[in-house]
Amino acid sequence: MSADENKLNIKERYQIPTQKMIEQDPGERSRNFKQVNLGYTEELAIQEARRCIQCPKPSCVPGCPVEINIPAFIDLIARLDFIGAAKKLKESNSLPAVCGRVCPQEKQCQGPCVVGKKAPPVAIGHLERFAADYEIEHGGQEKIELPPPTGKKAAIVGAGPGGLSAAGDLAKMGHKVTVFDALHKPGGVLQYGIPEFRLPKEIVRIEIEALERLGVEIICNALIGKCKTLDQLFAEGYDSIFIGTGAGLPNFMGIPGENLNGVYSANEFLTRSNLMKAYLFPQYDTPIVRGKNVAVVGGGDSAMDAVRTAKRLGAERAIIVYRRSFKEMPARAEEKHHAEEEGVEFMTLINPVQFIGDEKGWVKRMECLKMELGEPDSSGRRRPVPVEGSNFFIEVDTVIIAVGNSTNPLLTMATPDIKVNKWGNIEVDPVTQATSKPGVYAGGDIVRGGATVILAMGDGKKAARAMHEYMMKKKS
């Protein structure tokens, strides 16, 4: 293909069919931890890029929390300048190979895509992944020109997507940035939460290394709030601080039997498998229960990640138990689809009421109630209502509770001058992400409760802009 073939009119562009992602065979992949999506070839990427009609006022860009110039990077792919496309992405997104894999594009950029009104929307996410992967594979990772140092220092608490996004933007503005993380590896949810088959840890490592090449310093095993307070960080010379400590404590359901052996939080199950590599036990020391009959309670991305991990660990039956209907599940459409293809069972409009154990304290059965949908609740989704007397049992040996997280209070308790709401989430200015403590900004799940990688990254971007302004005004 040559760049000349890109001279197409809008009608011709509409006639190009959407290009499908190459995927590992479902039967095969449900038994390994290798990537499910294998990526576009150059030909597929160019074809897909040519479907973009280059709207003069693009509606995709406002849908992107990190403000990627989407038509511009797609146009570069269509013109065969893949490295240029990757550079365009990195102007505004510090983690494009991550976002191309895990963003819920249908709710972000692809939702409002104009092409999508008549045909499938342009596969912006697949194209983002293609360009970012191309740069990684073809060594186009040369040093980005940085402005002269400002002499200002920013501290980032939490090396998850929000913190890394803020770190990248601040470094590109010429600030000295140090990122602290409590775990032994940076990445936050990208490291402990999202499985290898969806986001290889090698990709996370490479994108974080790219930030380190911008001068970002990352310090692991540092639990800010316990080993140092925010005021100590200021005293050490940091001029502003971003808090991106994420979604702390896993929610349980408060029903009998939740502490039986074999009952996990999704956080624990996924952390064991992803961060600790328990799926490689005994080569890695951390063990994990490999259940034969596994039920995952919940319908979000973590629930899908957990159930698909359980399947790969050898489950004969891996079931999603969700109290609303399939349509209402908040997980990314692609994950639901992939889970179905891999043989995951979906039991919807069902809610557990208790877990029953054997004489040794291991879960063996769960009692459930059937639900029906009533009036819409505050989320706009129809409220599930239990059907009286519909109790029934599911035989299980492992249960994974994936019903969201509450705020981790470790840092906010150590910092009483930061205002939190009744759920413990940090209150921020919606434009600047500023907290009630001067010089301290926050974003991601510690502010939002439970959200996505890309919303956290958007918060990090907004905060970086405000921190820059704050630090440049500040006399030091």
Add this chain to the structure above:
Amino acid sequence: MHKILRKTPLSPDVVQFEVEAPLIYNSWRPGNFIIFRIHEEGERVPLTIADSNPGNKSITIIAQGIGKTTKHLNTLNEGDYIQDIIGPLGNPTHIEKFGTAVVMGGGVGTAEAYPIAKALKEAGNKMYAIIGARTKELVIMEKELQGIGVDVRVSTDDGSHGHKGLVTEVLQQLIDEGVKVDFVLAIGPLPMMRAVSELTGKQNITTMVSLNSIMVDGTGMCGACRVTVDGKTKFVCVDGPEFDGHKVDYKELGQRQRIYVDQEKESMERFIHKGGRCQ
């Protein structure tokens, strides 16, 4: 990476390490713990902080070689490195002047009880320590506790040192001597903490136990360490590690500590097969 500065065997399977910990040595308090991971393929294991040395920016940890990871740790030598140490974790012990306080240590728990005994002593309590072990050579920290002015009573299973029998019997003797005990803190194996709590419950003595449950991150994120206290689920890592000994569901905790017993055995066999050295 955390360099091991000093290694001191305290008994045949209990080893004390002084290890560099620049983020922890000046921020920890008695009752806090750390989580360590020896190497890239290692698991995360919690250990109580026993002491610190600001001159070396180091902390002291004491490990009993029980599982694969603690056995491996105890093969490391001065100059070797531990890949990851995070802390201080958990809530510090609540220290106040209770009047007469007794710390009870079983096995390696005695090492963990030492900094708490020291802090309680400094707060003005009349201090006793009752420490137990299987046999004389496994009794640890006896001199150190005496050195800070604690009245130390020892019990061994075989009677080779001190009282022959259980630490609870020594506590009962102390009470029978007419000592009015106001506060008890027990650190040791689960059956020991349970027995202590049963005894003190009958006498209405405020009792705290320091729980050592299975953990992964140790910061509240995973919930592996959950325990039922007073009918409510608590996380040992962020709500503890110390809880009211009279309200802990010991049966459930005992079951939960056995979740990975088969895998732990497999790991240990692999470790021994490799000659006690991880490749």
